[in-house]
Amino acid sequence: MSVHEQVAAARQTAYRLAVSSATRRNDVLLAMASLLASERETVLAANERDAHAAREGGLAGPLYKRLVLSDSKLDTMVESLRSVVALPDPLGEQVVARELDDGLLLTQVRVPIGVIGVIFESRPDALVQIASLGIKSGNAVILKGGSEARETNRALHALFARAIGETAPELVGALQLVETREEIGAVLELDEEIDLMIPRGSNELVRYIQQHTRIPVLGHADGICHLYVDAAADEAMAVALAKDSKTQYPAVCNAIETLLVHASVSGMLPAIVASMPEVEFRGCERTRSVVECAPADEDDWRTEYNDLVLSVKIVDSLDEAVAHINRYGSHHTDAIVTHSREAAERFLREVDSSSVLWNASTRFADGFRYGLGAEVGISTGKIHARGPVGLAGLTTTQYRVTGAGHLVADYAEGRRSFTHRELP
């Protein structure tokens, strides 16, 4: 099948998914989990072929580690499929119910988006996660994985297609696997056919997708996050939050890259530096007069290290901190430490980021920790979904009106008028 035919098949299946019951979608997910558990050897064998090729090709450490599956990683995949079944159905919810006039009722109902394209890098568990969230939310999914995981992705896709075919044959087109690099180009051009793109992978991948398609893209390229230590900060709390925000998992998007410190509390810097000896600090000139460290330049304020490196800048006011964050940050996640409610409230309102925190670690900015059940990704865009995105981010709404032959002419000519009464 050509990519066009695959996307057309996905669209047709999307119409059927949109009207399928939650039970039917959950049955499909349970069948996928069972088949993945019972046929794990097929997947592990395919993964070993990918791993072998990767070793021959000299694939680097962390990428190789993400590629290779194990029995326990497979158990986690099976578990994650079952946990998606347990989530509440995101479809059918009435967002609005309003009487427009006697016998004329408006509802706004949550429905699937339609066809979602997902482009992901080496990690094969991304396929499992996004396929399951897609089906749960009634969307068809076009999947394009990295070439280094080609055999694994094929094996997973074949198993899932079999599980769907055995449980709900009318939905078998719900997952479409696209394999070649040329096909990505074809996918990105289908802005009339694909409703949303979700890139899962490096900043470069996300930026590439954002710049090469007119399809709306959900996600974020950069995670340049800040912790601002306010004049009214408690030293012990500032030290603990800086350490947690930087080192609890430095490779992720919600770890901080820059620490901003109010000049009046720059005396806290030695304790902050001492609390994380594994971290390389890069400071502005004033920082370097307080603690010994490498110099930071303009580029550092714009860099996502994703590593044990932290840039530090001393600022003279809350205003300067907010301006720095809005200028150099990536509008992802930023936090303030202070016991001044007034300073905190100004920070939370003025920082233009998807998550803002007061006296809490930036690492909390995450779908699971926020209680969303599952995370589709974190969006720094302001359109559609912003911040950690759960299943609701894979839905849109539809207005439905039921009447008894109501005509607009009667309202335009004053014979009838609207009641606009909200219903429970």
Added chain:
Amino acid sequence: MSVHEQVAAARQTAYRLAVSSATRRNDVLLAMASLLASERETVLAANERDAHAAREGGLAGPLYKRLVLSDSKLDTMVESLRSVVALPDPLGEQVVARELDDGLLLTQVRVPIGVIGVIFESRPDALVQIASLGIKSGNAVILKGGSEARETNRALHALFARAIGETAPELVGALQLVETREEIGAVLELDEEIDLMIPRGSNELVRYIQQHTRIPVLGHADGICHLYVDAAADEAMAVALAKDSKTQYPAVCNAIETLLVHASVSGMLPAIVASMPEVEFRGCERTRSVVECAPADEDDWRTEYNDLVLSVKIVDSLDEAVAHINRYGSHHTDAIVTHSREAAERFLREVDSSSVLWNASTRFADGFRYGLGAEVGISTGKIHARGPVGLAGLTTTQYRVTGAGHLVADYAEGRRSFTHRELP
């Protein structure tokens, strides 16, 4: 100022608008209304210069009519500014309030989008409407009007800038007028700076904007809407709904372009045709065996006439009607006439359009009639806002977390766990 400087000024003002009170934003709108009322002669004189140039240039009938202002049109503008003041503040609403753990609170709060670009054609009232909705919702607006209304737009913008300057000088950058055609190109490239584009005008304008920018576009290019007369339709209701949906205001996007009729009730066609003698009917072959009319071809199913023309197709089933609508329609607004609840429910769920109606005219699909207060536009996109869009469509959300020094390490290492309790 260059376009870049104007957009940068808008961004800075947007930060101030985002933290401004509803009272302050309403005061600005009231000042705009008062100044427009008291300085109406300036606007009318500017408009007369545009109208003169238009007459010299031979501008066509309906476009000229839209361009020319009158005292009563100005009264309507002043009224519309005051009615926006009366709308509830769309900002600050808590969409989510959740306890994550003891002392760790998550809220999701409605905030402005930021900087919105609006490109509109001859109608100068579009400037007033979008400027007022933008300020009400805390957004800065880049305005680009048609060159034929240049003098009028300048006069309106100057008055509004004066009103803002006299009431809230810190917000004076909220409305930026962009004038030249070259500047549109510059605006469309600023996808890092402008958060949302709203084109107001012809299908060609909307399509051009959609195809020439990576900024998300809110709106719809086409309104190819359908009424389906089901096998279980009441004849009198079918006749009345067809007539209202087609002729109550044929030039607008939610008027129908195609009537689909179930074969078993094709006997209703003569009464439908007789009810609107002013309409030109174009029918499929089977239609033409029942009523006399011009032939319809494939192109007709894809055409938005925006005029007193209606294409008619006889179908053999609800499935065929739904498939036709999903294939040829523009996913805008479609209706079914039937007294079968089962047929209606299938139609409402299976038709993939922003508004679907049962036994009601397609002309109801409109922000005012839906009770949204004001209408920003009607979106056929599935991302962000879909269907008639009110003030909420000009907002996004922000996650705000407040803690007491909470660290992620405590949860990752099992010393604490999440409560995830919804708060009232």
